[in-house]
Amino acid sequence: MKPPKPRPTETVELNNDGAKAALQASVDMYVRDKSVPVSALTNTQNENQNPFIAGQLAMMIAHPAEYAKMVDLAGKATGADKAVADAVVENMRYGLIPEGPARRAVVFGGSNIHIIKDEYVDGGLDEQAAKALICFWTSPEWSTKLARTGSNPGNLRGFKTEWMKERLDSIKFLDVTTSMLPSGIPFPVIPEATEIMNIIVPDMLQNALTEKMTVEEAADDAAAKVEELLGGL
Amino acid sequence: MAEVVLKDVIKNYGNVYAVNNVSFTVEHGEFVALVGPSGCGKTTTLNLIAGLIPMSGGDIAIGERIVNDLDPKDRDIAMVFQNYALYPNKSVFKNSAFPLQMRKLPGDEIARKVTDAAKLLDITHLLERKPRELSGGQQQRVALGRALVRDPAVFLMDEPLSNLDAKLRVQMRSEIKRFHHNLNATVVYVTHDQLEAVTMADKMAVMNGGLLQQYDSPANVFAHPVNTFVASFVGSPAMSLIPLDVVSKGTEASLRSPEEGWELPLSTMNARKANASSNGKVVLGARHSTLKLHKEAAPGAVPGKVYTVEPTGDVTFARVFISGAVVNISLDPSVAIAPDEKVWVEFDRERMHLFDGETTMALQAA
């Protein structure tokens, strides 16, 4: 079996002017203005939850589903923490991710279904059954059901179901997600997406924010890594 | 060289007295053995003299000085240990040089002293070796050398021969004796082996339970043990001890077996001693060589039963039950006796020892 060739239709945009400007903006905030906490360099979303509910963070980038998490955390708080946590929940507001010079944009999450090749599984593949499952899984109803608590249905027709209305009525701040929908940019559907998103991009950010590299270098370095990755290292 | 004086020396750990009011004087050039069973306080006494452990009471003087509060290094002593205590990472030369280095002697003087000591002890060819490359006997000689180079007032030796095998022990025994003789050194020597003490020492201090039992020349300790403990500890085989009742008849007296009923008449002198007993009982002590064995009943002989017979070559030891006690008797190897044989034992009326039945002390004529 031959190594997979780079896919010519894909171009790496991680070091284009827009991406660099975005990276520069992060550097400005973190390095120049110091308008984000020092720990933002390495904090994960989960690690922000506790400081936030403790009233130590003014703002964080989070999904509307985070609200439910905060309600949950406030419910577990005790003593003096309880009052603070309740106040935090009480005062929680969402805003849209700000608009940049070109447009407002947010990266979509999502999920993938993998159907394993016949030769890799015992018992063979029932292609009809697989297709039926995909149909079911991506139907308006089921995709709405799967995204029930926080997100948007993967199938746009899901918005037209009766449950969507019910969700918007009952789940606080869900409209924020819906409002961001037109600004969404799907991540390229390639097997390497995980590595790009979880390793190369965070490395790029850390390289720039720790000033180990300039914005230019960090972006180019990340782009080169993606190229290399797509080249089938 | 100097004398060592112990006066009312005490070492206690709470209520346990390891050394209890011990006093004795080691004359200049004397070889004194501290001897006793394990736990008797002999090693503690030595460590007190060395200053390795603090005293609880009393005084120790070395030479003219009271050394109670002096560090070991300032007491002008050298010590030889049971397991040689050589520094394993240092060569023989460096081991011997160590105490001199600690005294900051100049290098050439150290080298001279070490070489002299090595010559004296015949270890010159070993100087570059490490201790582990030496035999036990050689190591002990190096340890002696290390003590020797210091030219100390007193040599303290803590069971220096115990780690050697029996044959080497006998040999090193005479070497140490020779060492003492040639240097005219003052030596305090700890041993649990009474034979070592008897053979080597000018005087022996017999200790038991932290108490000094007797301090005298080996010959005197052997001939006149002050109590049953010393009597049974010194001499090999040990002095036989038989508890008996005193039957007093005015100035006369005899001893009666409480179990077997026989009576043993005493000499006038011994009768006076027996009559001095505090509770009407005595312990009769007799060395194996003073006893005579008869195969038939004989006048003045008391009955017994042979327990074991131990031939050693030029002499045969018989162990005989007499009035419930085991009595050692040395015999000519030609005497043929067998275990369980009924025999009669005759005591030497002049060379028997009498101890008080209660205090166990040697009885004096009243």
Add this chain to the structure above:
Amino acid sequence: MSILTGQETVALSPAARPGRVSLWRRIINHRTDYLYVLPALLVMVIVIAYPIYYTIELSFFKTPANLQMRDKIFVGLDNYGTILSSASFREVTINTLIWTFFSTLFAFLLGSAAALALHREFMGRGVMRAVLLIPYVVSAVAASYVWKWLYHSDFGVIGALAVQLGITDQPINFLDNTTSVLPSLIVVNVWKEFSFAMVMLMAGLQTVPEQLLRAAQVDGASPRQRFWHVTFPHLRGVSMVTVLLLMVANFNSFIIPWIMTGGGPAGASDIWITQIYNIAFGRQRYGVASAYAVILFIVMMVLGYFYVRALTRGDDARAE
């Protein structure tokens, strides 16, 4: 002149060797012994030997993320070339050496100091010993999380204390910073494993012969000189073993750096092991990761060789 008359002859010649027995005969003679070690041997083969073999095999293959493992591509020594020529390899290796060297050094020094301090009799010694053993018995994972929060750049206890005591204006940035992250991790690691060195050396100290110390005392050595001439040489063997074990453990340490920083930020605390883990399980590059692991394996085997030699040198000396 000799004051000693007797001459003792010492047999230092090695004991006569028994006639050579054939290997086969020796195996037969010891067949039950082999039988007893067989189960352990089998387990070893399954859980150690096979993975080692498979790692070495994988190191010659490329395993692209979009292919099944069984479709891996043979690339010869390419993976080794990739690693050795990559820019990160130098950086990670330097980090690994710094990490291992300083962790080992300070853990050993601190452990020795603690062992010597605890060797003396004093009030509360037992309690102190128990307290100092805590880091060693605490789960590394739990300790890492606790330290992560102690160090936290914004909400860490250490930073807060520093500000309150007026030492700094801002909470100290321990981990979100490429220069201080590795030293900060080393501090945690030293804290975690100095008790190991302490235990080893305490055991060693207990075997220092009392008579030797007394001899040195009589010979006029001060406490310091006694330590230098008697205790220290005596501890050399156990020190060697301790240092080697610490080095091996540090080369292989994963939990503390992985949990506290994951090798970051920007690779500043990446060491071989975290790098290998990242390449294998973060980036699914099993071939490269295996090659990396093989390099580490070779280094560890060299260390292991010295370890075994340090351990058996005493045996050889005894056997002489």
